[in-house]
Amino acid sequence: DGGITQSPKYLFRKEGQNVTLSCEQNLNHDAMYWYRQDPGQGLRLIYYSQIVNDFQKGDIAEGYSVSREKKESFPLTVTSAQKNPTAFYLCASSITGVTGELFFGEGSRLTVL
Amino acid sequence: QQQVKQSPQSLIVQKGGISIINCAYENTAFDYFPWYQQFPGKGPALLIAIRPDVSEKKEGRFTISFNKSAKQFSLHIMDSQPGDSATYFCAATFSGAQKLVFGQGTRLTINP
Numbered sequence: 739d740g741g742i743t744q745s746p747k748y749l750f751r752k753e754g755q756n757v758t759l760s761c762e763q764n765l766n767h768d769a770m771y772w773y774r775q776d777p778g779q780g781l782r783l784i785y786y787s788q789i790v791n792d793f794q795k796g797d798i799a800e801g802y803s804v805s806r807e808k809k810e811s812f813p814l815t816v817t818s819a820q821k822n823p824t825a826f827y828l829c830a831s832s833i834t835g836v837t838g839e840l841f842f843g844e845g846s847r848l849t850v851l
Numbered sequence: 852q853q854q855v856k857q858s859p860q861s862l863i864v865q866k867g868g869i870s871i872i873n874c875a876y877e878n879t880a881f882d883y884f885p886w887y888q889q890f891p892g893k894g895p896a897l898l899i900a901i902r903p904d905v906s907e908k909k910e911g912r913f914t915i916s917f918n919k920s921a922k923q924f925s926l927h928i929m930d931s932q933p934g935d936s937a938t939y940f941c942a943a944t945f946s947g948a949q950k951l952v953f954g955q956g957t958r959l960t961i962n963p
Binding site for chain 1: 857860883885887892893894895896897900940942944949950951953954955956
């Protein structure tokens with residue numbers, strides 16, 4: 739079945755540590771996105787990539803980094819510079835030119851202890 | 852101008868009732884307005900969407916009403932069922948844009 743796979747589903751991290759969230763898709767979509775979800779704040783865009791080896795900052799990119807070395811993969815690193823990293827992180831993909839139709843993974847919940 | 856404001860933040864409806872969630876936007880360049888449904892512990896999924904050339908779109912029990920002059924759109928869920936309990940997000944974008952703007956979300960609970 740085609741879809742988006744995020745791992746791990748749950749992750750605990752100590753303050754000061756970097757952590758990388760995995761996102762893999764087999765939908766053959768060119769565009770991929772990372773969103774952060776916090777209660778009452780909706781979905782906020784962290785980074786997005788329209789094509790391999792290229793990505794752009796979203797609305798809340800500070801403290802995060804990404805790479806897009808393969809079409810299928812778009813990992814997100816939450817660095818120690820992110821002041822409030824505890825959140826639910828969602829990866830999504832779309833067909834280029836069809837921005838309104840996003841396909842989401844099941845999310846990764848990061849808790850900083 | 853890039854914001855989409857969604858209300859209410861939470862909503863409780865009795866089984867069989869009508870659930871109504873409202874969204875408002877400022878950017879008149881927006882030309883595509885999707886709604887996403889998210890169940891607990893899952894990612895959101897596209898539910899229904901509308902373009903501003905129509906005032907209403909219906910898919911089963913779900914209807915989007917669109918008021919272009921007021922820059923508002925709403926989701927109506929008829930005959931609401933406990934299985935509809937989820938968080939709903941409205942969103943907006945325009946042709947050629949590279950990202951969606953999401954509303955704050957509404958947590959809907961349907962009481963049996």
